[in-house]
Every structure is written in C-alpha cells, then in structure tokens.
Amino acid sequence: MVRGDAREEVLLPAALKLFARHGVSGTSLQMIADELGVSKAAVYHHHHTKESIVLAVLWPAFEQVAALVERVGSLPAGGARRRALVEGLAEQAVTHRQLYAVMLRDVAVPALVASEPRLAAPFAVLRRELQPDHEPATAPLRVAMFLAGLVAPAGDPEIAQLSDEQLRRGIVDVGERLLDLG
Amino acid sequence: MVRGDAREEVLLPAALKLFARHGVSGTSLQMIADELGVSKAAVYHHHHTKESIVLAVLWPAFEQVAALVERVGSLPAGGARRRALVEGLAEQAVTHRQLYAVMLRDVAVPALVASEPRLAAPFAVLRRELQPDHEPATAPLRVAMFLAGLVAPAGDPEIAQLSDEQLRRGIVDVGERLLDLG
Numbered sequence: 120m121v122r123g124d125a126r127e128e129v130l131l132p133a134a135l136k137l138f139a140r141h142g143v144s145g146t147s148l149q150m151i152a153d154e155l156g157v158s159k160a161a162v163y164h165h166h167h168t169k170e171s172i173v174l175a176v177l178w179p180a181f182e183q184v185a186a187l188v189e190r191v192g193s194l195p196a197g198g199a200r201r202r203a204l205v206e207g208l209a210e211q212a213v214t215h216r217q218l219y220a221v222m223l224r225d226v227a228v229p230a231l232v233a234s235e236p237r238l239a240a241p242f243a244v245l246r247r248e249l250q251p252d253h254e255p256a257t258a259p260l261r262v263a264m265f266l267a268g269l270v271a272p273a274g275d276p277e278i279a280q281l282s283d284e285q286l287r288r289g290i291v292d293v294g295e296r297l298l299d300l301g
Numbered sequence: 302m303v304r305g306d307a308r309e310e311v312l313l314p315a316a317l318k319l320f321a322r323h324g325v326s327g328t329s330l331q332m333i334a335d336e337l338g339v340s341k342a343a344v345y346h347h348h349h350t351k352e353s354i355v356l357a358v359l360w361p362a363f364e365q366v367a368a369l370v371e372r373v374g375s376l377p378a379g380g381a382r383r384r385a386l387v388e389g390l391a392e393q394a395v396t397h398r399q400l401y402a403v404m405l406r407d408v409a410v411p412a413l414v415a416s417e418p419r420l421a422a423p424f425a426v427l428r429r430e431l432q433p434d435h436e437p438a439t440a441p442l443r444v445a446m447f448l449a450g451l452v453a454p455a456g457d458p459e460i461a462q463l464s465d466e467q468l469r470r471g472i473v474d475v476g477e478r479l480l481d482l483g
Binding site: 233 | 407441442443448449467468470
C-alpha cells in the first residue's frame, strides 16, 4: 500500500487545489485526506479544523503585510509612509491575486483576521498608519474601505481581466484618491 | 406542551438574534429550532440549509439595492445617476448597519451574491451604472472597491463608533473621490 504524506508542504498545495475546484465551503478535511491518500486522522494531526488550513494557506500573504508594515516604519510618518504602504499593498495584491481569488470567494476576511492575533496586530498598525491627516471623522472609513477593496474584488470576473500592471496602477490610483498620499 | 412556531416572521428574527450572539458559523439549524421551541424538522420545512436562512435574513437589504437600481433608471445616465446611486447606497448602508455588522463578520458576500441570481442581476447593473466615464482600464476596479467598501467594514469597531450621519457622509465622500460624481 502506498502511504500518503500529510506534511505541511504537501498538505497546503493539495488543499488549495481542492479549494479552487470546490470552494472552501465545499471542501472537507476528508476530501483533503483523500487527495493526499492519507487517513483523516493524519490530516487532523496537523490541523484540527478546516479554518486552520485556510489560515495556513493564506499565511504567506498575510506575513508579507506584517513585513511591509515593519519595513515602512523607518520612513517619516505621513504622506510618504502612506504612499509606501499603498504601493506595497498593491504589489502584494498583484502577487497573490490568484490565491485571493480562490480563497476569498467564500472566506469572510474580517472573521479570519479577528480570529488570529498574529493577523490582527499588523492590521491594526496598518489601519492607523494609513489614516490621512485631514477630516478625522471619516478617515477611518476611507482606510477601511481601501483595505476592504484590496481583497474583496479578487474574485470579480471583470477584475480578473485586468493585467497585473492595470491592477497595481488601479490600486495605487484608489489609494491616492482616498488617502492623501504624499 | 407549548408548540413553537417556525413561520418566517418568527424564524428570521430568532436566527438573527443567534447570529449576533454566536456568529453565523457558530449557529446551527438545531440551535434555531431550540430557540423557537420547535423540532429541527419544522425549521427544515422552511429552510433546508443555514445558507438559505442567511440569505432570507439579508434579503430585505438586498431588495432595497434592486429597488434603488430600478428607481435611478429614470435619471439621465452619467454623473447625476451615479450620484443618486451612491447616495442611495450610503442611505442603505446606514439603515442596515447593524444587520451588516452582525451578518458580514462571517459571511463571504461575493459567494452569497454569486449563489443567488436574484442578487446577481441588480448587482451587475449597479456595477455597470457606477462606472466613471474616464480611465476605462481601472474604472471597474474603482467600482468594485467602492462596493466592497460599502459592506466589508461594517464589523470594524472603529467604524461602529461613527454616527449614522458620519457614515453616510463618509460613504458619499468616498464615492465622490472614486466615481467622478456629477
């Protein structure tokens, strides 16, 4: 009997493949085990829930956000730092656009971020750092709408037709309009 | 024995109450049945899945979007119609902000819209009608980011602190910045 392998570097690509084919909600731990040719217990040994697998699949993308937040900390606060953040986030949205499109079509991002302190902390910094200097009452709304807009349209067929360069330029354009970039 | 009631006008408020308390993902058909004092079969008679209940709870909000899209059809196409749409959507986001905050914290909206033709059709019109006249390459992205931003930040604690008037004004402000309103 061929014994399968449920190590992380095998499990996560197999899970992503099933998520792309069946959606996250249509994929079970049993299906992931079947895809790997292992028992459900072997999968369970690494991840007790599907949500844990979803988080692990998305983790590299979120880690880049944390690294970006740390990197721009050396820039002077204000417009220049906001511009660097927006450009970094646009770059990131382009790099991970396929991942986002697969995952975010049926994963609720606010719940995911709130569920995981390692995600929540850099996002709190990001929200604070992106705030434009003027109109304090609506500034948090403009930031929240910009961040929501980064990930939510990933599955939109019209957005899927944009080239990487159009997507990057479009996100920076929206950032300029909403966030008073320096 | 007191017999419970699973009619829609009793079921939906009970479901919303449980969604607010436990999240959508933490609420089961059985819990809804228990809350109503009926059997799970009685709930199943009306809704075969939790997703169907989620859709029914959100339906009044989505119906208003469809009505808005129909109403602005009498205005001349272009900036004036876009402004009427943005103002209507801002009004709607304020009216349903508690509903959005409860539901959207763990419901993935793109999947919900795609799953239901009665939702998808008005949203397709909305996406087309909101497109600004200039910069056609990034126009769909600006529209998608605006629409994502309408609902996604509803659960954000910072946004929850805004007054209704600040929320309404903030959404119109973002619409003005992104959509070349007339």
